[in-house]
Amino acid sequence: MKLNNNGILAAKGFQAAGTHTGIKKQKKDMAIIYSEAPCTYAGAFTQNVVKAAPVIWDQKVLSAENTVHAVVINSGNANAVTGATGHNDTQTMAEVTASSLNIQKEEVLVCSTGVIGVPLPMDIVTQGICKVAEQLEDTKKAATEAAEAILTTDTFAKEIALEEQIEGYTIHVGAMGKGSGMIHPNMATMLAFIATDVNITKPMLQKALSKCVNLSFNMITVDGDTSTNDSVIVLANGQAGNPIIDQEGEAFEQFQSMLFEALKYIAISIVKDGEGATKLLEVEIQNAKSFEAGKLLAKSILTSSLVKTAFFGEDANWGRILAAMGYAGVPFDQEKVTLILESCVGSITLFKEGMPIKFSEHKAKRILEENEIKIFVEMGEGVEKVTAWGCDLSYDYVKINGEYRS
Incomplete structure (x- = not known):
């Protein structure tokens, strides 16, 4: 092609x-x-x-x-x-x-x-x-x-x-x-x-x-x-x-x-090109039970205002990601979940099989400073892989939409 x-x-x-x-x-x-x-x-x-x-x-x-x-x-x-x-x-x-x-x-x-x-x-x-x-x-x-x-x-x-x-x-x-x-x-x-x-x-x-x-x-x-x-x-x-x-x-x-x-x-x-966006976020749900389950989880992560603002602030606040998954309406075993963040400068594991991992805040910050970030979520419950895309939420989003008609 x-x-x-x-x-x-x-x-x-x-x-x-x-x-x-x-x-x-x-x-x-x-x-x-x-x-x-x-x-x-x-x-x-x-x-x-x-x-x-x-x-x-x-x-x-x-x-x-x-x-x-x-x-x-x-x-x-x-x-x-x-x-x-x-x-x-x-x-x-x-x-x-x-x-x-x-x-x-x-x-x-x-x-x-x-x-x-x-x-x-x-x-x-x-x-x-x-x-x-x-x-x-x-x-x-x-x-x-x-x-x-x-x-x-x-x-x-x-x-x-x-x-x-x-x-x-x-x-x-x-x-x-x-x-x-x-x-x-x-x-x-x-x-x-x-x-x-x-x-x-x-x-x-x-x-x-x-x-x-x-x-x-x-x-x-x-x-x-x-x-x-x-x-x-x-x-x-x-x-x-x-x-x-x-x-x-x-x-x-x-x-x-x-x-x-x-x-x-x-x-x-x-x-x-999302209004006010500074970062492209790609969520990959790995080994989900079904495509629909993976889609709901990915969508919940990407639509969470707290997740989006954390990425805008370049803060590896991974708990917000797990919380967003938890209200997606999809039952899952959190003891099987692994969470990894990645950008062009490297990757870092924040949560592995239900347990928080001690990580370098400096390395996490460096990864999150990049414009394109991948969020890998290993579910360990099936064979389906689902990919979705979103962006962060910045001050400019409010400004653009607050003044849209003017």
């Missing part, structure tokens, strides 16, 4: 653009991804009961078995909890995009991200869509500008592209995403878009996406909040020309592996 530097436009037959239209004061705020060839479409969406109008539109398109040609995305306004007006505005965005690209509105997906509960400035939005549609290109510059246009409180664009030989054909997977706050397992305030030229049926594309989302986006957390707009969208236009993937087998497994690596990269990038 090779890295490619063309982002969302690595796959054949796709174009994109992103620019400032006026929804935000200065930064880019509108993007379009387009394929002239019709695309098979798969999606995963927020599990929040309160769903934004664009999410409902995209789910409707997915259930209708339509092929798709384009995705239009705005940032700066979530178009969530905006009543009938919000639904009408979403449809208008699809209609204007369709008209600009000479396709049907049912072939357009819509995504929005930003402030909740504020109607879209539709005069700006409609003019902006036309402006972006005129700028569509298949260049690296266009890919990066599209990735920048979907950001909100993010501090950097998140994009990756991969290529792989599958059955003698070169397959590309390009991805871009956004997310920084309101990030929690079972989808989060995040958008992710994947464009691929693989030839695959819709059921198999959805199957691959669902599994990959469960192991990537559903395994990250920043602050325990789950948004109203979360969407992961995959478009496959079949332009690679490979024999159609319509069942499980080696070709399906290879493509699924590509998709997972792309989603994992975007997911970890989101955690690294």
Whole structure:
């Protein structure tokens, strides 16, 4: 599997653009991804009961078995909890995009991200869509500008592209995403878009996406909040020309592996960019009874405010980790638990098979000073390994979110 530097436009037959239209004061705020060839479409969406109008539109398109040609995305306004007006505005965005690209509105997906509960400035939005549609290109510059246009409180664009030989054909997977706050397992305030030229049926594309989302986006957390707009969208236009993937087998497994690596990269990038975050935390639960048990334990560790602040303060207060595991709702034998912290400068065992280990505070401090830290938890109760990602909780998180609308 090779890295490619063309982002969302690595796959054949796709174009994109992103620019400032006026929804935000200065930064880019509108993007379009387009394929002239019709695309098979798969999606995963927020599990929040309160769903934004664009999410409902995209789910409707997915259930209708339509092929798709384009995705239009705005940032700066979530178009969530905006009543009938919000639904009408979403449809208008699809209609204007369709008209600009000479396709049907049912072939357009819509995504929005930003402030909740504020109607879209539709005069700006409609003019902006036309402006972006005129700028569509298949260049690296266009890919990066599209990735920048979907950001909100993010501090950097998140994009990756991969290529792989599958059955003698070169397959590309390009991805871009956004997310920084309101990030929690079972989808989060995040958008992710994947464009691929693989030839695959819709059921198999959805199957691959669902599994990959469960192991990537559903395994990250920043602050325990789950948004109203979360969407992961995959478009496959079949332009690679490979024999159609319509069942499980080696070709399906290879493509699924590509998709997972792309989603994992975007997911970890989101955690690294967590609002106010200074450290990436990776929890690996080893030898758990089941995947679900391991996930609950990892999530409990990573969502604990006391654990997160301890890492921000670079304090090896391991008791907080055990306490967080204890209220995860998973029965386990603490006498079998071993806890190890690791970073690029070394590792240290803090707790072994139910007993505290005397350790060097200086060494622990040095390990915790690094930006990326791994937390290994040996359960000794099964064979399942589960990995999840989160971040610390800093003063800046409160500042960013306290001033979000201003």
